[in-house]
Amino acid sequence: MKNKKVQQKKEELKFKPIEHEADVGLEVYGKTLEELFSNAAHGVFQFIVDAEKKGAEKGKKLNIEGNGELLINFLNELIYLWDTEGFIPKEFSIKIDNNRLTGTVVGCVFDPEKCTIKQEVKAVTYHKFSLKEDNGLYKAQIILDV
Amino acid sequence: MLRSVLSVKDIKGKIKDIIDLLYINIPSGVGSHRKDLKLSRDELKKVLKKGARWAVENGFGEKEDLEYIEDTGEMDHADPECVSDKAFDRGRDQLGTVGSGNHFVEVGYIKEIYDREAAERFGLFENQITIMIHTGSRGLGYQICDDYIREMMKASERYGIYLPDRQLCCAPIESPEGKRYLSAMAAAANYAFANRQIITHWVRETFEEIFRMGANKIGLSLVYDVCHNIAKIEKHKIKEGKKEKETLVCVHRKGATRSFGSGEDVLPHRYKDIGQPVLIPGDMGRSSYVLCGTKKAMEETFGSTCHGAGRVLSRNQAIKASKGRSISKEMEEKGIIVRAASKSTLVEEMPEAYKDVSKVVQVVHNAGISRLVAKIIPLGCIKG
Numbered sequence: 001m002k003n004k005k006v007q008q009k010k011e012e013l014k015f016k017p018i019e020h021e022a023d024v025g026l027e028v029y030g031k032t033l034e035e036l037f038s039n040a041a042h043g044v045f046q047f048i049v050d051a052e053k054k055g056a057e058k059g060k061k062l063n064i065e066g067n068g069e070l071l072i073n074f075l076n077e078l079i080y081l082w083d084t085e086g087f088i089p090k091e092f093s094i095k096i097d098n099n100r101l102t103g104t105v106v107g108c109v110f111d112p113e114k115c116t117i118k119q120e121v122k123a124v125t126y127h128k129f130s131l132k133e134d135n136g137l138y139k140a141q142i143i144l145d146v
Numbered sequence: 147m148l149r150s151v152l153s154v155k156d157i158k159g160k161i162k163d164i165i166d167l168l169y170i171n172i173p174s175g176v177g178s179h180r181k182d183l184k185l186s187r188d189e190l191k192k193v194l195k196k197g198a199r200w201a202v203e204n205g206f207g208e209k210e211d212l213e214y215i216e217d218t219g220e221m222d223h224a225d226p227e228c229v230s231d232k233a234f235d236r237g238r239d240q241l242g243t244v245g246s247g248n249h250f251v252e253v254g255y256i257k258e259i260y261d262r263e264a265a266e267r268f269g270l271f272e273n274q275i276t277i278m279i280h281t282g283s284r285g286l287g288y289q290i291c292d293d294y295i296r297e298m299m300k301a302s303e304r305y306g307i308y309l310p311d312r313q314l315c316c317a318p319i320e321s322p323e324g325k326r327y328l329s330a331m332a333a334a335a336n337y338a339f340a341n342r343q344i345i346t347h348w349v350r351e352t353f354e355e356i357f358r359m360g361a362n363k364i365g366l367s368l369v370y371d372v373c374h375n376i377a378k379i380e381k382h383k384i385k386e387g388k389k390e391k392e393t394l395v396c397v398h399r400k401g402a403t404r405s406f407g408s409g410e411d412v413l414p415h416r417y418k419d420i421g422q423p424v425l426i427p428g429d430m431g432r433s434s435y436v437l438c439g440t441k442k443a444m445e446e447t448f449g450s451t452c453h454g455a456g457r458v459l460s461r462n463q464a465i466k467a468s469k470g471r472s473i474s475k476e477m478e479e480k481g482i483i484v485r486a487a488s489k490s491t492l493v494e495e496m497p498e499a500y501k502d503v504s505k506v507v508q509v510v511h512n513a514g515i516s517r518l519v520a521k522i523i524p525l526g527c528i529k530g
Contacts, residue, residue, distance in 0.1 A: 120246035122288040126312035
């Protein structure tokens with residue numbers, strides 16, 4: 001009974017921060033891989049910037065290979081887009097197949113009047129990284145280098 | 147670290163203006179950069195090759211500065227060809243920016259001198275105004291790291307290296323992958339040297355503007371610019387049986403900085419017979435220290451010392467501990483002016499999140515791997 005309750009709670013939860021001495025960590029959940037990836041992106045960006053006041057205005061095509069770990073590559077690609085273009089992802093429409101992610105992301109571009117910078121995330125690391133499926137729920141642990 | 151000819155009494159009543167102007171002149175790079183410094187790919191290539199020399203040749207600072215930078219601010223094995231297009235993209239707008247996290251530009255003054263001879267050699271005196279700049283290779287470096295981790299992951303497999311944690315992926319130094327990485331890392335180090343040199347120049351401009359006098363009169367000169375978190379190929383004495391032999395080794399100073407003692411060829415002429423300045427910044431509310439490298443460090447730690455105090459609270463714990471408080475106000479009550487691009491940086495960097503650096507440097511001093519020279523008290527800082 002207790003387990004069922006915990007399971008339910010996790011299904012509602014998209015991500016939660018986890019303790020790490022020097023960096024920051026996240027535990028991310030999703031009913032599908034696609035949902036987990038999208039939740040992970042939102043989890044990472046909540047550390048970077050608050051852009052609630054801005055709606056989606058720009059789309060980007062994504063085509064990412066799983067050379068290494070697909071989730072890490074995907075998140076680092078988003079950090080690269082943020083760092084070079086100030087792009088903040090909002091909604092994903094993605095498909096994951098054969099260790100390749102394709103699809104689009106819509107988001108907005110950083111505007112100092114409407115967005116608040118939180119901190120710089122250098123990269124998503126492989127340190128203590130895990131991605132598992134348990135009873136139809138995907139769960140990943142990621143540590144961010146900040 | 148820069149020294150000046152100014153004393154605390156000279157900047158009384160001006161510190162707020164200085165910090166405000168530093169904050170305007172030196173962008174954090176987190177969502178902001180100077181519009182007057184935009185680089186083409188070719189120009190950025192030159193930065194990666196020439197390091198601080200590029201900055202000086204382009205009007206940022208003086209030729210004399212270069213002597214007081216580790217490796218004269220230019221690692222000659224840097225190869226821009228080993229740096230990806232993505233790293234170039236991230237580096238283009240971030241040269242001359244501080245970044246967030248524990249990066250900062252801090253104005254302080256010398257509270258206490260412990261070693262008169264070394265302090266004199268470093269040009270330091272009691273109540274002197276100093277400036278500490280802590281930043282590195284920014285997004286370019288982070289991207290190089292990310293690119294090479296992927297490469298090293300494959301290399302580890304190829305060379306049959308067991309990894310207890312995948313972030314520890316690696317390759318033999320002499321392998322093609324190892325050599326390429328060292329060349330890319332040196333390019334990032336050169337970018338970092340240029341970055342700090344440009345910021346040094348803007349610090350000088352800021353003081354000139356506030357004091358309405360030439361930089362020479364304010365005497366903002368480089369005490370030393372030294373790397374941390376870097377791997378370098380160096381000659382050290384290694385025991386082989388009963389004999390000691392000079393051997394080429396790769397010293398990775400992660401969380402550590404170089405602390406060469408006297409007699410080392412690579413040191414600036416002025417410091418050669420005393421040892422290099424070792425800079426250990428503390429948190430923004432307490433103090434920082436200048437130490438001097440020792441021969442004992444050469445024997446025991448490959449000429450290395452810690453580069454900071456180290457955290458005692460995780461970032462999450464710091465956020466919890468700061469609930470309902472204004473860190474910036476608390477600092478101001480202590481007489482320290484802080485300007486930060488982001489509130490979360492301030493919270494995560496609050497003094498109690500760090501170990502007491504005074505205790506840390508005491509351990510370093512007692513272990514003999516660096517010796518105490520001077521204590522610096524912060525007056526104000528800018529952060530990302």
